[in-house]
Amino acid sequence: MSTPTTDAVAPAKAAASGDAKTPPPPLVPSTTSAERLTLAKQYGLRPLNVRPPLGEYIRDLTRRWAFIRVLATSTAYAKNQNNYLGQLWAVLNPILNATVYVLIFGILLQLNRGVDNSIAFIVIGVFMYRFIESSVTGGAKSISGKTQLLRSLHFPRAVLPMSTVLSLLTTLVPAIVVMCGITLLSGYIPGYETIHMTWWWLLLPAAVALMWIFNTGLAFLMARFVAGTPDIENVLPFIMRVVMYASGVIFPVTTRVDSLHISEAAKTILTGVLDYQPVSVYLYLVRSVLMTEENMYPHSGLMWVLGAAWAVVFFVIGFIVFWRGEERYGRD
Known part of the structure; x- marks a missing residue:
């Protein structure tokens, strides 16, 4: 067996004894910052917690639509799977809420002035407002309650509020079927005024779709605001309760404006604000489609235009506001 030569052994001994004057050459050549950025772009890498350009962000989000859909359906399924009645609670909860409001406001307090079918009025209002309210509260928790997930995985944060609202839409579909059945039976x-199924009922999916877009915009806004200021989440239940009473969910609000001791000009302005604010608009659309009270809910092209406008405005503004805080989610 051959033994190593003195020339081969000397450098190793010198390095082991600490006498070597020069360090061994690096295994990987050193690179500049510009070269590292070039390599990262070449292999599709990008730094964490950095807000990407808006166009790139939208493309990345659209590529993950399948993931958003799966996350939404799994969340909707897991919500009630530990209960004995399981997914029936998605329908029972709005039914119980509507029953309570019908008994208290429709029968005991008789706050159905000007409405020929108060049961249908309240049921539609409660079912559809629950979709809006749940989107607001769910959007508020979509970022603030998932800090560990945000710090562990890299993905467009808009996935979370979008999947939250889509999950609520998934549970709303069977609830809408029950809502329509109660509306028909109430006649x-x-x-109580008889309610007939007409061709106008075919517009119900369009009204719900506009609400879905509008609610997603609300979820974006709430996610951004609550992520930056968590105290807002504690105030939300009181705000949503005020919105419920001011939007005609349980009783027609505008009929009470005439009894106020204010000028006629002030009454006109207040009535316009109450009628054309977004929640009232969407409740109007659904009621005008399902109910036959032409005196209160005539079919109005203006309300459909307003419904589309509110949906687009809130979605676009909410998405941009949310995107501008992308790099902060999970770090604050």
């Missing part, structure tokens, strides 16, 4: 109760 057979003595003293």
Whole structure:
């Protein structure tokens, strides 16, 4: 067996004893910052917690639509899977809420002045407002409650509020079927106006779709605001309660404006604000489609235009506001 030569052994001994004057050459050549950025772009890498350009952000988000859909459906399924009645609670919760409001406001307090079918009025209002309210509260928690997920994985943060609202839409579909059934059956109760199924009912999916877009914009806004200021989440239940009473969910609000001791000009302005604010617009659209009270809810092209306008405005503004805080989510 051959033994190593003195020339080969000397450098190793010198390095081991600490006598070597020059360090061994690096295994990987050193690179400049510009070269590292070039390599990262070449292999599709990018730094974490950096807000990408808006166009790139939108493209990245659209590529993950399948993931958003799966996340939404799994969230909707997991919500009630530990309960004995399971997914039936997605329908039972709005039914119980509507029953309470019908008994208290429609029967005991008789706050159905000007409405020929108060049961249908309240049921539609409660079912559809629950979709809006749940989107606001769910959007508020979509970022603030998922810090560990945000710090562990890299993905467009808009996935979370979008999947939250889509999950609520998934559970709303069977609830809408029940809502329509109750609306029809209420017409057979003595003293309540009969409701017929007409061709206008085909516009119900369009009204719900506009609400979905509008709610997604609300979820974006709430996610950004609550992520930066968590105290807002504690105030939301009180705000949503005020919005409920001011939007005609349980009783027609504008009929009470005439009893106020204010000038006629002030009454006109207040009535316009109450009628054309977004929540009232969407409740109007659904009621005008399902109910037959032409005196209160005539079919109005203006309300459909307003519904589309509110949906686009809130979605665009909410998305941009949310995107501008992309690099802060999970770090604050």
